[in-house]
């Protein structure tokens with residue numbers, strides 16, 4: 001679990017407080033306070049602001065959800081991230097009932113630890129190593 005505290009003030013408005021990244025782990029459950037600033041990179045390369053919804057959690061799926069935090073107002077901001085990790089030798093792959101002709105596999109199966117090493121050895125952190133494991137390549 002990670003507690004993020006951002007000391008936003010007038011000078012930090014418009015600045016990046018957490019650079020673009022993906023979270024290491026299989027998924028992250030994020031609880032945000034009332035101050036916005038989280039942005040998700042969409043498939044067209046555009047940042048989309050996430051407006052905090054009280055009483056809800058946001059879930060990032062491993063290396064799929066690239067995100068960053070930008071200071072949008074001069075107020076202290078807090079978020080709490082719960083990360084779900086895998087065992088190092090855990091196999092990452094979809095459950096068989098989720099795959100069919102309409103929903104083909106996008107990625108090959110891989111060991112969690114091999115994937116972490118792939119990111120390091122190729123210097124493709126932040127979700128970019130995933131492209132090396134596409135099922136159609």
Ligand SMILES: O=C(O)CCC(=O)C(=O)O
Nearest residue numbers: 002004023038069079081
């Ligand atoms: O503060 C946020 O809304 C996001 C925090 C975050 O990206 C993280 O803890 O990995």
Ligand SMILES: [Fe+2]
Nearest residue numbers: 021022023067
């Ligand atoms: Fe994150």
